[in-house]
Structures are given as structure tokens and as C-alpha cells.
Amino acid sequence: MQQLNPSEISDLIKKRIDKLDVSSEAQNEGTVVSVSDGIIRIHGLADVMNGEMIEFPGGIYGMALNLEQDSVGAVVLGDYLGLKEGMTARCTGRILEVPVGNELLGRVVDTLGNPIDGKGELGTTETDAIEKVAPGVIWRQSVDQPMQTGYKAIDSMVPVGRGQRELIIGDRQTGKTAIAIDAIINQKNTGVKCVYVAIGQKQSTIAGIVRKLEEHGALDNTIIVAAGASDPAAMQYMAAYAGCTMGEYFRDRGEDALIVYDDLTKQAWAYRQTSLLLKRPPGREAYPGDVFYLHSRLLERAARVSVDYVEKFTNGEVKGKTGSLTALPIIETQGGDVSAFVPTNVISITDGQIFLETDLFNAGIRPAMNAGVSVSRVGGAAQSKIIKKLGGGIRLALAQYRELAAFSQFASDLDEATRKQLEHGQAVTELMKQKQFSPMSLAQMGLVLYTANEGFLEGIAINKILDFEAALLAYFASEHADLCKKIDESGAYNDDIAAEFKAGIEKFKSTQTW
């Protein structure tokens, strides 16, 4: 016997039949003229709007993208193999919407918001348009709260604030996704809702990421929007907007959200394909003229909004809360070329970039961040007090080290001060290494930075530094748990804390081994 679904209870069916509007409305109809590569040309449809959903027989939907004098160019959302020339196409009067809400957390959905994780229906009640205009200037507030990624190198040198757009850029295999995933994992106890948009990736990679998030307990506050490499190009380029709408739901309701676009290079490729098939004129690198707008309008929606905005949006239900959507777009460069079209565009749109390099990665420095060219334009204002106080020295030490390292290659014997500075730089470089899936808390980061700043690393062999760090962190976790808890909660830094750090480290160095 066939199994009955829960939705097949006769009362429910009856209700749906009652609710159904069968009044005959005037509709706009057209005829499909050609179907090719997911692009459909339709004759007629004189009243169609740009971006409107178009209905084809059999419940297949498309979206109107090109409105021309005698025809409409549309992309099919889904399987276009069943469509034929001569079929009727109907206007729906709606623009593309996806489900939004808390029910999406912990789920994997496609671009249209259909669940693809086999966990049943979503149970969402609300939907929202995927293309929306970003909040205007008066509704915004400056970024002043930290979004901890859990990486000491990033949080100390290129801090990310809530509502910021920080680009992660680098060649393939430099650990771009790893940083983004760790940032998501680090949010599991902070109440920050996360959205991970996978664009043009292998299904196996997406499955691997879902499993990793699940293993680390971070899937429950994460929505995964997946448009795999085999999905139609239109779905791939729209996945970013769909994910953004799901993230905006939290922003507009006074919560904090983090969205990762992995990656926008492939999204631009998918958009290029769609545009070329729609016969839009190609420009530089064959991208259409509006590829800058493609990314700018997407990233502009990541913002910190004011109390007034949230109050107005929720009709006064949520009071006294600001909302934010932080974006971590990822761009993959080819051979380290950041001056290609899409990378320069996105660099100019975002509020800073984390630049990852193959050479550093291969030299074992992971995260392979180039501290010299990585910047954060607004994050400094959002750093927690302790990291701000202690992290400044790290950037300086590394900058001086780089300069000296290049210079000292020519000199055979160096004076004492230079040698010391070189050694310190080496030690700090070593200290900035961090394993994947091991995000650090504020207190741990503060302690490590303090150790480096105050010269406690002197005399420790370079290859022992990470062991020293691990042992020190374990020691503090057991001996100074109260202090760690206090720092994690408040992010504060004062002389008392510094004194306790100092005493603790000295005691550790004199009594423990590593």
C-alpha cells in the first residue's frame, strides 16, 4: 500500500480547497519560441515585469530577465528539458521569493528554498523576495561590535565587525573556505545566525561541509544554501541573493547574522554564462556590463541597521535592538592575480580583505594570511578592548620583521638589536599559526597576544612555540578559569588582568614543561 503523507488528511485538503481562489482573472499569455541552454524566448507576454516569475505548463517556473520589443528572454528555474517550442507561458504577477525564518536553521536548501537534505518539509510560514534594495543611509549604524572568527591572526590584525563585509581572497587551495567555516563554527554559542551559500561547488564538498558543521555542533544555527556545479547557471547566480534574503530576515528582526558566499567568482561565471546566452553584449573578460552591480547590490545588503530600523520593520515588536548582517564573500584568484576584473571589483566594494597566499600556505603558515596586504577598514572600531590593546603589537612586529628579513639576507653578521627583532618576528609568525576547527576564545587570544607582546617567547625554540602555546592555554584553563571566563564575557582589559597574566605565565614557565 502506498504511504500517506501528513498533508493528505482530508480536513487539510478540504481547507486548501476552500482557500483556493478559482475566480477567473485576466492573465497575460505568450508562446515559447525557442528553448536553448536554459534560456527561453517567449513571444507575447506584453505586460511582463522585469524579474517576474513566468509559469510554464507542468508547474515549471522561469524568471523574465530580458524585455525586448517583440520577445521576452527568460531563464528556467529548474529542469528545462520538458519545455518545448509552442508551449504557453503565463505571467504570475509575482517576483521570485524564497522561504525565510528560524525554521530554516539547520537545513540545507536549494536556491528556491526547497529542502534538499531529506529532513522533510521546512515548516516555514513566511516568504520574502530575493532581490531587495539595501537599507538606506539613515537606517544604518556604524559597526562597533566584534564578529570573532576565532583565528588569532585575523581577530588581532584584520578584525571583522558585525555588519562588515570582509573579503576572503586567494588562489585555490589556500584555505579560504576553512576560514569561513571556522568563523561559522565560532558563532555556535554567540547567538549569531549563519548562512553558508555554496555556489558552483561539488556536491561532495558541500556534503563534507555540512558534516563538519554538524560534527562541531554549528549546524543548528546555520542555513546552507547550495547551488551545486550541476545546477543551472541561473540558479547558481541567484543562490547568493536567496541566501542574503534568508540572512536579512535575522538582521531586520534585531539579530546578528553572518553570511558566507563561497564563492563569488563562480557566481560571476554563472552570471556571465546567463548573460551571454541572453545575448547581452560582453565587456571585459566577457563579463556583461553590470557585473559590478551584480556584486555591489548583493554586498550592500550586508549592513548594521539601527534601533529605529528594526523597530519600524517589526512594527514596534522588537525594541532597542540593532540588527546586523556580516558578509564574508570569497573570491578565488588565478595565479595570485588580484588585478583581474572580478577580484578588483569585489575588493573595491568590501570593507577590507583577507589575502591568502599559496607560498605562505606551502611554507606551513596556516592560515596563510599575508599580514601586509590584508586590511580591515572598519573592524578596528569593533575590536573588543583586550584584543585592541594587545593586538596592535603583532601587526607592528610582523611588519618590522618582513622589512628586516628582506634586508638581512644580504648581511652576514647582524647587531644584537636587529637579531632580536628578527627572532621576535619569527616567533610571532610561528605563534600566528592555528589549526583548522580550533577557534580560540577571547581570553585565550588575549593571553597568547600578551605572551608575544611582553617578550615571554624569548628563549623558546621556534619549533616549540606551538607546543608552548598549547600547554600555556591548558594551564590557564585549569588554574585561572575564573579570569578566562571574565574576559570571555566582558572583553575587558586592565592592569589587574595584565598582572594576573604576568604572574600566571611566569609561574607556568618556571614550573611546567612543554
Place this chain on the structure above:
Amino acid sequence: MAELSTVARPYTKAAFESALEQKSLDQWSEMLGLAAQAAQDEQVAELLRNPALAAEQKAGLILDVCADKLSEQGQNFVKILAENKRLPVLPEISALFERLKSEQQKSVDVEITSAFALTKEQQTKLAQALGTKLDREVNITSSKDASLIGGLVIRTDDLVIDGSVRGKLQKLAEALSS
């Protein structure tokens, strides 16, 4: 199809404006209709596609078929089309011309498909109702299609009003399966 109407538009517009000036809309519509029919004829169409024939020969072909039904301007129009190798677009031009003409005369062709044959009374009632809705004089052509089960479908250009039982059942099916 879409590309053809783009090509046909300037010719139609020129023909229509010249017809308006001379107040000979009906004559032009007749001429274009005739020429379009001639161009659609299988044998003629094949000749029109034949690259070995010169433009004058093709124009002569259409002119011969239409004989004395074409006015001087009509003949010139066909010659221009032949020169630009646009004779196969004639049917499209004729169709567009008819649309412009009905727009000019504030009338509209409406196609009504119903499950059962419509009585005269029903037709006039429908024509009146549609006339006020579309703000046009309505010319109805009706046909019968039993597969609609009940009700009727009204169609004019892009606009479709589906009041058939079949359409409603389809809506119901979609709502239940979504």
C-alpha cells in the same frame, strides 16, 4: 517569430501611415492580405527563397499573381520589399497591419472558446461586457472545444481570461500538489 515582427515593424508602419494619409486603410489591408497570401503559397514561397532569382523577378512574381489588385503604391511597396529581400515577411506585415488598423478603429478581435456552442444572445452579452472592459469595439469569433468541460476561455492578443472548468481544475491540482 519574434525576430520576424521586428523586421516587419518599420515596413508596416510606413505602409500604415501612407494608407492613413490617403484614407485608404481598407484598400491597403486588402492588398497586403492578398500579397501575404500569395507569398505564403508553397510554390511561390519556394521561388522567393530561390537565390538564383533577381529581386525584380521576385517582385514581378508577386505582382503578377496579384495582377491588377495592387495600386501603384502597393506595387512600389512590393518592389521595395523585394529590393531589401524581405518578401517572405509579407504575412507578418499583413498581420501587424491588421492589428494597427483595429487599434486605429478602436476595435479588437476576440477569440472565445467555449465547451458548448454559444447562443446569439450570449455572444452579444459577452461582446457588450468585453467592450466596456477593454474600451474597444469587439469582434467575436467563437469556437467550440469540448475538452474545456464547462465555461469559456476568452483570448485577445496576449490577454487571456480563463473561466473554464478545465482551467479551474488545473489550478486546484497545482494548489494541492504544491
